[in-house]
Amino acid sequence: MxxxxxxxxxxxxxxxxxxxxxxxxxxxxxxxxxxxxxxxxxxxxxxxxxxxxxxxxxxxxxxxxxxxxxxxxxxxxxxxxxxxxxxxxxxxxxEAAxxxxxxxxxGQTLVCHALTERKGGSDPLSMDTRARREGDGYVLDGAKTFITAAPVADLVLTFARTAEGRSPFALSAFLFPADTPGVIRGSEFDKTALSTVPMGELVFDGVRLPADSLVGEEGSGLAVMASTTAWERAVILGYALGPMRRLLRRITEWAGRREQFGRVMGNSHQVAARISDMAMAVHRSRTLLYAMAARLDAGTPARQLAAEAALTKISVSEDYVRLTEHATALSGVRAFIADSELPADLHSPMAALTYAGPNDLLRVGVARQFGLPVEN
Ligand SMILES: Cc1cc2nc3c(=O)[nH]c(=O)nc-3n(C[C@H](O)[C@H](O)[C@H](O)COP(=O)(O)OP(=O)(O)OC[C@H]3O[C@@H](n4cnc5c(N)ncnc54)[C@H](O)[C@@H]3O)c2cc1C
Missing domain, CATH: 1.10.540 (Butyryl-Coa Dehydrogenase, subunit A; domain 1)
Incomplete structure (x- = not known):
């Protein structure tokens, strides 16, 4: 048990x-x-x-x-x-917005977070999507790609350049309906991780946006993004806790009944060590995620939690991968048989190393916060 x-x-x-x-x-x-x-x-x-x-x-x-x-x-x-x-x-x-x-x-209106562009996702200040002022509002041109739920979203939260260069005030955030004229749903991707949720591209071709579609002030896009990404890094991997716990339970039951060498597998210390490493991964992940939730509930602004959020995201995603590796090893060939009792989903945990900021780049950011003169 x-x-x-x-x-x-x-x-x-x-x-x-x-x-x-x-x-x-x-x-x-x-x-x-x-x-x-x-x-x-x-x-x-x-x-x-x-x-x-x-x-x-x-x-x-x-x-x-x-x-x-x-x-x-x-x-x-x-x-x-x-x-x-x-x-x-x-x-x-x-309050009004x-x-x-x-x-x-x-749940009847679905929102997508459209940040990544074709040439890369990790460097937002290199983005090409632009919003130029026209009359009271803006005209948006560009394209966002690899966007979760883009094919079915009703509202788009996106980021665009409202000034040139790499100034922290060069970007602005906009929130608007996905059926605004000029918004084109582009390619849809057949992804191998988390495959139930569709992923796609959004093309903005002269999209006229009223001034009140701006989120915050003009030029505060990077600050809005810092907040949405810190929130994501802090708690999004809460989604993995259920699958991690279910996998731990399934594999423990399996190890307790599968017979090898005249005894159940769970009699082996090596098997037991893998199970306890899996339990440790779940325990550590729960502890970190709920600690982040408590900090946010205490009113700490997400942007002030950037380093802790990055550490939490790195730790939980890598624990999810390690837990899946242990489960796959203990399942043997069954991990690779789709209709077996122990099929492994290796892609979804691995994807967590990339979305909400690739772990390699998050590590660089953490080291920078500790004072190292390291740039991306
Ligand atoms: C399941 C899933 C859902 C997603 N949903 C969304 C979404 O809803 N909205 C959205 O905007 N985007 C989304 N994305 C895209 C995601 O945000 C990007 O994949 C992410 O920002 C990384 O961008 P990239 O894939 O272009 O990787 P890159 O920026 O090309 O980086 C790839 C790798 O290169 C290495 N690397 C590159 N540069 C450096 C450096 N300077 N230092 C160290 N290492 C480096 C790292 O190992 C890094 O992991 C999603 C991705 C996935 C997998």
């Missing part, structure tokens, strides 16, 4: 268990359904609602539905909108 050390707060464990229990029967009904059906079912369960407003509660809800076996791609997309857009925009938008945006919590 896999019993993890419990979190300090019993109420949080109760929320995890409540959403696990509520989502479990739905998970079976949703198997094989399309992304939007699954998204809507989870929104109806209240996953995107910020009613009680705490990050800790939202994280527990995300962990709970993951633990119920809701498709990891769907849970990732929900966590991405919730933590990478809803929470940071609540802190950034004016938030009131207009807040309906996204019912």
């Amino acid at each position: 896999t019993e993890l050390p419990r979190l300090g707060c019993a109420a949080t464990e109760e929320v995890v268990a409540e959403f696990r229990d509520r989502a479990t029967p739905i998970a079976e009904l949703l198997a094989g359904k399309g992304f939007l059906d699954q998204w809507q079912a989870m929104a109806e369960l209240g996953v995107l609602r910020m009613a009680q407003g705490t990050v800790t509660r939202s994280l527990a809800v995300i962990e709970g539905i993951g633990l119920a076996g809701i498709d990891p791609g769907v849970v990732y997309a929900l966590a991405s909108q919730l933590f990478g857009m809803q929470f940071p925009l609540r802190a950034t938008l004016s 938030w009131a207009e945006f807040a309906h996204v919590q019912n």
Whole structure:
């Protein structure tokens, strides 16, 4: 029986268990359904609602539905909108703008975070997408690619150059409907990780945007991005806690019953060590993620948590990869047979090393914060 050390707060464990229990029967009904059906079912369960407003509660809800076996791609997309857009925009938008945006919590309006461009994602100040002032508003031209949910999104949060050069004030953020004339949904990518959630390209061809589509001030795009990405790095990997715990449980059960060399596999110290390393990965990840949620709930601005958020993202993503490696080793050939009881998804954990900032570059940023004169 896999019993993890419990979190300090019993109420949080109760929320995890409540959403696990509520989502479990739905998970079976949703198997094989399309992304939007699954998204809507989870929104109806209240996953995107910020009613009680705490990050800790939202994280527990995300962990709970993951633990119920809701498709990891769907849970990732929900966590991405919730933590990478809803929470940071609540802190950034004016009260009137938030009131207009807040309906996204019912799940019928899906938002995408369109930052990456064809020539690279890690260097936002090299972006080519431009917004030039015209009359009271802006005209947007450019293209964003590898965007989660772009093929189905109703609203676009994007970043564009409003001044030349690499000044920290050269970028601005915009939020607008995806059906604004001039927004073209380009290529859709058949991705190997988190494959349930669609990914695509958005082309902006002379998109006329009113002035109130600007998020914050003109020139504050990098600051908005610093906030959305710090939020993402801090807690988005909460989506992985459910899949990690499920894998730990499945492999432990397997090791406890598979017979090899005249005894069950779990009699081997080497097997036991892999299981305890997996448990350690889950425990460490939970502890770090809920600690970040507590810091955010205490009112610490996300941008002040940039270094801790990066360390959390690096640690949890790499623990997810290591845990998957251990599970794959213990599953043997079954890991590579699609309809076996232990098929491995290696791509999704590996993708976490790249999105929300590649770990290699996050490490450079952390070392810089410690005072090393290192640049990207
Ligand atoms: C599942 C998934 C979902 C995504 N969803 C979105 C989304 O919704 N919106 C969005 O805008 N983007 C999204 N992306 C794109 C993601 O943000 C980019 O992949 C990321 O920013 C990295 O950009 P890149 O892939 O161009 O990698 P690159 O910038 O080309 O970097 C690739 C690798 O090169 C190495 N490298 C490059 N430069 C350096 C350096 N100076 N120092 C050290 N190492 C270096 C590192 O190993 C790095 O991992 C998603 C990606 C994935 C995998």
